[in-house]
Amino acid sequence: MKHPKTLNETCAWLCVVCGLLLFSPQLFAAETFKILVLNSDAAVTKYQLSQEEFQKIVPFPVKAIDLGNKKWDAPAVEELLYDEDPDLVYCLGIKAYLIANKYVKNAPIVFSSIINWLRLPMTEKTYGVSNELPVGMEIMLFHYVFPEVQRIGVLYSKKYTQEWFKQASKEAKEMGIELVGSKVTDKKHVNSHLKKLLPEVDAYWLISDPTLMTEKQELFDILDLCHRTNKPVFSYHETFASFGAVLTVSVDDPTIGRQAAGIAMEVLAETTFDEKVQFPAGSYIVLNLKRVKEYGLSYNEDALGSINDILE
Structure with a gap:
């Protein structure tokens, strides 16, 4: 071990x-x-x-x-x-x-x-x-690494993640963070919802929801749109960091x-x-430090000791 x-x-x-x-x-x-x-x-x-x-x-x-x-x-x-x-x-x-x-x-x-x-x-x-992972732990980590991020955008669906979003919003509020959500009913509407959401937030939280994303190209489209608007992406799978997500927290x-x-x-x-x-x-936590610096994001250097893998 x-x-x-x-x-x-x-x-x-x-x-x-x-x-x-x-x-x-x-x-x-x-x-x-x-x-x-x-x-x-x-x-x-x-x-x-x-x-x-x-x-x-x-x-x-x-x-x-x-x-x-x-x-x-x-x-x-x-x-x-x-x-x-x-x-x-x-x-x-x-x-x-x-x-x-x-x-x-x-x-x-x-x-x-x-x-x-x-x-x-x-x-x-x-x-x-x-x-x-426990949603409160993830939000706490986001805030610990990026203390200036106050508003985090989330797309969710009624079928799979609406109740999760309600609980996450409650826990985020207790930490002084606001989750700004937009409910999606069909994955063909993801881009239009995301375009409206991104100007209102400091970062986007890409969650696991089959209504939002079932194929790799859909992931690339979301990450590309966020990148073109200089919005950092937090997500749930370590491989997403190599595609441009700023911070990933996976099991x-x-x-x-x-x-x-x-x-x-x-x-x-x-x-x-x-x-x-x-x-x-x-x-397992991965930080895409290259993308962080590209966006000019402020981050907590003391938090780097808690990161498993740093991409530079």
Whole structure:
């Protein structure tokens, strides 16, 4: 396990260490559990990293299935579940979860790496790690790095993120930040909404919402429009920084895997949960300092120690 470099990583690292101590194999010495891992596509790096960490920590036999392999269609997985009869299923990605939710009858399901998990069909035996970080933490970080940014623009949709926007606005207001929102009903209207919004704000917060963006070109169009108006973009995926976003805050995939393993161990130990779906324990922060300087943005140099990666 790598040692932490930032305060955020330290907290996540301590959580994982405590979990490893609490759920040592000796606690389960009298029992052996069978665990099935369903990976939506093992070629996807974030899934791969989370699965690797999950399997390092769980001290029981694990059978891993790559649903990216065409041989594992729904009937084949159903037959496997019947034959294996696992005690717990760990799902990475939406494809894996939907298959497990349909065919797993008795075993608990733990999921991770799914955007907007609230849209999922859930059961009493469903647990997981959210792919979204606490909104208050993100806003606090934006303000910490860019203290002069007071008004942040957000496009959102009624179907997916309207309730999120209401909560985010409330938490931002408590920190002295104003979120200026515009509700979009169809992605073909994104550019027109964005053009009206940008003159009113200091920065734009690009959130995960399938109404706003489902293809790479749509991302490029949003980033290009913001760049042409010198508006910095905050977003949720580290790769967006290389395309021009100023600050990205994403989940840390290895930590997600370790956290999912901790949840699985708690489930098998029949622990009572206060929150069956947990926020991610760690994050990965990228600052595009080249773009910051290009825009002439004022930033807090003391905050650079909290950044995982700086693009110059």
